[in-house]
Amino acid sequence: MNTHPSTATVATPDVTARPAWAGRIDGIGPAHRRWHSAVNADEATTPGAAVIGFRSDEGVRRNGGRQGAADGPGEIRRALASKALDAGIVVHDAGDVMVVGDDLEDGHDRLAAAVSSLVRAGHTPLVLGGGHETAYGSYQGLANSGALDGQRLGILNLDAHFDLREASRATSGTPFRQIAGLEADRGAPFTYAVVGISEPSNTAALFDAANALNVVYRTDEECQERHLSDVLAFVAHFVDSVDVLHLSIDLDVLPAASAPGVSAPASVGVPPTVIVEICKVVAASPKLTLVDVVELNPAYDIDYRTAGLAARLVHTLTVGSHRARSRATAPTGPDAVAAG
Ligand SMILES: N=CN[C@@H](CCC(=O)O)C(=O)O
Ligand SMILES: [Mn+2]
Numbered sequence: 184m185n186t187h188p189s190t191a192t193v194a195t196p197d198v199t200a201r202p203a204w205a206g207r208i209d210g211i212g213p214a215h216r217r218w219h220s221a222v223n224a225d226e227a228t229t230p231g232a233a234v235i236g237f238r239s240d241e242g243v244r245r246n247g248g249r250q251g252a253a254d255g256p257g258e259i260r261r262a263l264a265s266k267a268l269d270a271g272i273v274v275h276d277a278g279d280v281m282v283v284g285d286d287l288e289d290g291h292d293r294l295a296a297a298v299s300s301l302v303r304a305g306h307t308p309l310v311l312g313g314g315h316e317t318a319y320g321s322y323q324g325l326a327n328s329g330a331l332d333g334q335r336l337g338i339l340n341l342d343a344h345f346d347l348r349e350a351s352r353a354t355s356g357t358p359f360r361q362i363a364g365l366e367a368d369r370g371a372p373f374t375y376a377v378v379g380i381s382e383p384s385n386t387a388a389l390f391d392a393a394n395a396l397n398v399v400y401r402t403d404e405e406c407q408e409r410h411l412s413d414v415l416a417f418v419a420h421f422v423d424s425v426d427v428l429h430l431s432i433d434l435d436v437l438p439a440a441s442a443p444g445v446s447a448p449a450s451v452g453v454p455p456t457v458i459v460e461i462c463k464v465v466a467a468s469p470k471l472t473l474v475d476v477v478e479l480n481p482a483y484d485i486d487y488r489t490a491g492l493a494a495r496l497v498h499t500l501t502v503g504s505h506r507a508r509s510r511a512t513a514p515t516g517p518d519a520v521a522a523g
């Protein structure tokens with residue numbers, strides 16, 4: 184057991200009562216492996232998926248939403264803990280970055296430093312929000328790591344909202360407007376796609392901003408099960424068009440019945456099965472470098488529905504990514520067949 188060295192300076196105590204990485208134990212050994220027994224079991228230097236929490240309510244508070252997302256990371260860990268995990272999948276927990284008081288900017292700086300360090304170490308950060316202001320700190324970490332140098336970044340946001348608001352300071356509604364500014368600063372095109380846009384939840388000003396920034400999107404109505412092949416083609420085309428992929432999942436993309444534990448529940452939403460299929464397509468790409476799962480508000484959850492779905496998506500991405508990498512590095516050709 185160990186803790187990741189790059190996170191020693193950012194780890195903060197988990198103030199919630201139950202331990203996050205505890206769960207069902209059926210026996211010892213790989214056949215009984217679950218997240219709770221796998222987390223931090225490998226050397227910190229072994230590349231893998233690295234969970235990191237961003238305990239922030241401040242972006243939602245500034246955006247006039249209902250607070251509670253700071254408790255999201257602990258609940259997602261708890262929902263992940265007993266999920267079965269194939270042998271060989273490396274998962275780390277890099278701890279939490281906590282926003283202190285209303286100092287979101289300091290929190291963003293510390294999250295960026297932690298994400299940057301994880302990316303440089305070859306890990307795939309799985310950043311658990313926090314409100315969607317999380318994505319701005321995540322992006323800054325990716326940009327500061329050097330992984331974007333000379334590369335075209337694509338941001339795929341699964342969300343009912345564009346989050347392209349203009350404001351004098353960061354909120355949960357501004358992250359992608361802020362990122363657009365930083366992408367322009369580095370001379371890169373802002374390459375941003377949103378899946379699940381709820382038309383009545385975004386004003387004309389937000390659609391105008393999206394159009395001005397060449398944002399591509401599909402509405403929630405265009406993402407129902409009957410449109411699955413079109414949705415997956417949209418995602419695959421977007422992934423093909425970039426070099427590095429940042430996936431951001433706002434849990435309010437899901438229907439309120441499946442994900443009540445968010446600040447702004449969706450009356451229509453994109454079905455969980457469609458979101459899972461999107462995650463599989465994204466995880467199959469070696470371009471996937473950074474993931475956020477944001478806006479879980481445990482105070483409004485019902486029977487852990489939202490936390491459970493958030494954990495399922497984190498799990499699907501982790502397993503899918505591992506399997507794709509294993510396939511890519513597996514020996515091929517006549518020798519492999521002879522050996523097999
Ligand atoms: N991250 C959330 N963003 C949404 C919230 C909308 C709402 O609270 O109704 C937004 O600002 O558009
Ligand atoms: Mn959002």
Ligand SMILES: [Mn+2]
Nearest residue numbers: 343344433435
């Ligand atoms: Mn949203």
